[in-house]
Amino acid sequence: METGSPRTFRQRTRRKVLEQIVGTLDGDYVAGVMYVSQLLVAHNKRGLGTGKKLMNEAEKVARKNKLHLMYLKTGLGWKSVKFYEALGFKPVATIKNFYAKKDFCFMTKYLMKYLP
Numbered sequence: 001m002e003t004g005s006p007r008t009f010r011q012r013t014r015r016k017v018l019e020q021i022v023g024t025l026d027g028d029y030v031a032g033v034m035y036v037s038q039l040l041v042a043h044n045k046r047g048l049g050t051g052k053k054l055m056n057e058a059e060k061v062a063r064k065n066k067l068h069l070m071y072l073k074t075g076l077g078w079k080s081v082k083f084y085e086a087l088g089f090k091p092v093a094t095i096k097n098f099y100a101k102k103d104f105c106f107m108t109k110y111l112m113k114y115l116p
Contacts, residue, residue, distance in 0.1 A: 022050055023042065023053075023054050027072075033067060034069070036055070036071070039072075058070070068110065070109045071106060072084065072106070074105060081105065081107070089107040
């Protein structure tokens with residue numbers, strides 16, 4: 001398993017016609033855990049599968065590197081919570097008055113069974 005310094009990854013989706021970036025995902029991984037720090041999709045491109053495609057690519061990177069867990073944080077009550085739940089993430093913790101004094105939740109997805 002990876003135990004050294006963090007590795008950064010970035011996935012992007014572009015429209016082929018104009019080579020315009022319509023979505024981006026950033027994060028890093030270390031010691032078997034991937035943190036998805038940011039997923040952004042252009043407002044006019046939401047609901048078309050771009051975010052799902054980017055998250056699936058991040059999961060491929062995680063599985064290729066034999067990582068056992070992915071995690072992220074998002075605003076509590078945001079549409080993104082349902083989006084991530086549909087991808088298999090589960091809320092595990094809530095932080096009150098986090099960024100901009102808004103409530104946020106941490107979500108995780110285990111990629112392999114962890115044996116004690």
